[in-house]
Amino acid sequence: MLGLPKGVVFLVPWTSVWEVEFLLEKSKIEEVIGEQIVAVHHIGSTAVKHLSAKPIIDIAIEIKNFQDGEICVPPLESLGYSYKGINILPNRHYFNKGEPRTHQIHMYESGNKYLLEQIGFRDYLRNNENTRIQYERLKQKLSTTNKSNKHKYAEDKTAFVSSILNKLKN
Template sequence: MRKVEVVPHQKEWIALYHSEARKLKQVFGDEMVESYHIGSTAIESIYAKPVIDILIEAKNIERIDLYDYEMEQLGYVAKGENGIAGRRFFMKGGDDRTHHLHVFESENPEIQRHLLFRDFMNAHPEEAKKYSDLKRELAREFPKEIDEYIAGKHDFIQNIDEKAQSWINRNTE
């Protein structure tokens, strides 16, 4: 059973992302358009589960399935779409997860949504602190119930997604 634990922001998370992104580029080669550090470990100064979330933009999502063996060699478990149509999801580290990999085909709106969430939170430290506080509260309330922890963040994340979209629309007009 996975323990829900959030820890203070760690400076080494960015280096861990870059190290893993290099390995993933070796696996996916030209199929990979770009990689991005996303999720809470990519938001400065907030508490987070110490799991590095990586998003890969791929040329062809169907071809990603051809790399499952190579990903296993890096310690990842392929989970298919895992609840999000058009995504390929991989986990590394078992119950003591170290990395989550989300792969989307270029032009999938989920890419922009994840990047916008990250960028909005880094540009709005007051919102990031609210998110950090919520995560800490949920981790205390549901230390062994990851589904409840995730559900507890849902409305906040949707609200931030809406604010982030308004923010980017104002800044690109």
């Protein structure tokens, strides 16, 4: 299953289909903006085996210069992405695709703090089964209590995510 309707929060069990979907989308993205790309990363919970997730593929695109993100808008729109601008998170171009939403692109300049944190958090969960299980339980609880409030769902995960990011700094 892939796609999350607007205003709804639910999780589905991890599936290997998410990795296949990421690789297919990565290939399409590289075809249209390959010369701008340093790397394309599968991030978020769908990138962590055996972790239940909202059924949206999160993709981080690493580019050389932040300003080059503007050049990427028309080619990504040709793939069905909608450009949402740079006002949601600092130093990030944000795109989403589909209704229900199936994919999100977070485009950062190489070395961006948020990009490094997302990759670090993903890798920590991939390598620490107990932490992954704790995070999954938290997400399941929060998805039940925040079924129609994605912002509260995300906000209530912040302390857990921050605790892992602090471990990575030390």
